[in-house]
Each structure stands twice: as C-alpha cells, then as structure tokens.
Amino acid sequence: MDAKDIMDVLNDYIKTDDGKEVIKQAKKDVFEGKSGSNSIGNVILSKDEMVAAGKRMKDILQEEISKVIKSFDKEGIIVNSPIQTTNEDYLVEIDFTDQSLRRESLWYDTEREDGRTGEGVYDIIGLFTKGYKASNFAYGWWDKHDTNSIVRTHQLSNGNPGLESHDFIERAMNRFNSEYANKGVTVAYTKDWGGTL
Numbered sequence: 001m002d003a004k005d006i007m008d009v010l011n012d013y014i015k016t017d018d019g020k021e022v023i024k025q026a027k028k029d030v031f032e033g034k035s036g037s038n039s040i041g042n043v044i045l046s047k048d049e050m051v052a053a054g055k056r057m058k059d060i061l062q063e064e065i066s067k068v069i070k071s072f073d074k075e076g077i078i079v080n081s082p083i084q085t086t087n088e089d090y091l092v093e094i095d096f097t098d099q100s101l102r103r104e105s106l107w108y109d110t111e112r113e114d115g116r117t118g119e120g121v122y123d124i125i126g127l128f129t130k131g132y133k134a135s136n137f138a139y140g141w142w143d144k145h146d147t148n149s150i151v152r153t154h155q156l157s158n159g160n161p162g163l164e165s166h167d168f169i170e171r172a173m174n175r176f177n178s179e180y181a182n183k184g185v186t187v188a189y190t191k192d193w194g195g196t197l
Contacts, residue, residue, distance in 0.1 A: 045183055047082050053185050054079040054092035057176050061094070064172040068128055076100020101125060126192040131165035169193045 045053065062074045076097040083091050103121040121127050138153045154163035173187050173195075189195030 045185065049183075050082045050092050050185075051079070053180060053183070054082075054094060056179065057092075057094055057172075057187065060172045060175050061169075064168040064175070065125065068166050068168045069124060071103075072124070073097070073100040096125070098122075123192060125169065126190075128163065128166050129169055129193045131163045134161035137161045167194075169195075 058077045058079050061077055062072075065072045066074060076099060078095045078097065080093045080095065083093070101123050103124050133156070134153065137155070139150050141150060153161060156162040156164060169189065173189065176187055
C-alpha cells in the first residue's frame with residue numbers, strides 16, 4: 001500500500017458516518033480549547049490559538065498599513081472572538097472602525113463651513129490599494145493635523161494627479177499565510193482590497 005492508497009482510504013472514511021463524527025468531534029475539541037492533530041493528521045488550533053492568530057493578523061496589518069498610510073489609526077483594527085460557522089469551521093473576523101477608514105477632504109476655504117475640496121474618502125485602505133487617477137490636483141489644509149501649510153493631493157510617478165496602487169494588504173496576507181501555512185488557517189478579504197470576498 002502506497003501513500004496514495006492510504007489517502008484514498010482516509011478520504012473514503014471521512015465520507016462515512018463514523019468519519020464525519022470523528023471530524024465533528026475534532027472541531028468541537030478545537031472550540032473548547034483543545035488543540036493538537038486530528039485522526040487524519042490535520043493541525044487543529046484551539047480557540048485560544050485562533051484568538052492569537054487574529055491578534056497576529058492585526059499586528060501584521062498595523063505594520064504594513066502604517067508603512068504606506070502614515071495617519072492610519074492602529075487602534076482602529078478590531079479582532080472579534082472566534083465564532084463557529086454553519087459548516088463547523090471557525091472564523092475570526094477582523095473589523096476596521098469607520099474612523100480608521102474615513103478621511104475628510106482637504107479644506108480650501110477656512111472661512112466657510114462647507115469649504116472642503118470634495119466628499120472625502122470612506123475607505124482609505126481601498127483607495128491606497130487600488131490607487132486612482134484625477135484630472136487635477138486639489139490643494140488645501142488637512143483638518144485635525146498639526147500643519148499650517150497648504151498640501152496638494154497625490155501625484156503619480158508620471159507627474160499627473162493621482163495615486164499609485166500599493167500592495168501592502170497583499171503583503172500582509174502573504175506574511176500571515178507564511179506564518180500559519182502549516183496550521184490550517186487561511187485569510188479571506190474583500191475585493192476592494194484585492195481579495196476574493
């Protein structure tokens with residue numbers, strides 16, 4: 001019997017009622033804080049280990065985002081408690097506060113209440129991930145920043161108005177995946193940031 005034959009037997013077994021029960025119990029053990037390997041050799045993370053994985057993802061995101069978006073609120077990343085999904089897998093959701101994602105437009109006239117250059121940005125991470133092209137530069141002051149000087153919006157490498165796309169989210173995901181590749185943890189994220197959701 002070679003490795004392929006063994007895998008075929010195991011795959012057939014997990015399709016049986018007994019095999020499904022073994023997998024169900026192993027996943028239950030994970031949620032109750034028991035870690036180790038299940039009967040088919042897959043690494044199983046305990047609930048505490050899943051919380052630690054979520055915190056590690058937060059640390060990596062903070063590092064990678066702040067390299068590109070200097071004003072990013074690092075405390076705006078929230079790691080939620082693991083939850084059991086319908087297929088008995090476990091999920092740790094990582095959220096971002098609205099305040100950490102939102103950016104107001106520049107002020108161009110400090111004498112008027114509506115003196116902004118535009119509507120602002122709801123998703124600063126998406127903006128920096130995808131980049132943008134503009135027809136003109138905008139000039140003004142950053143609200144709530146310690147600067148009295150006028151600033152200009154971003155510039156592409158060719159000198160035109162806009163912002164180059166950045167791969168900092170992809171780098172963060174790759175770093176996390178390389179650390180957790182052998183632990184059965186995967187990351188899914190929004191298409192707005194280059195993901196698949």
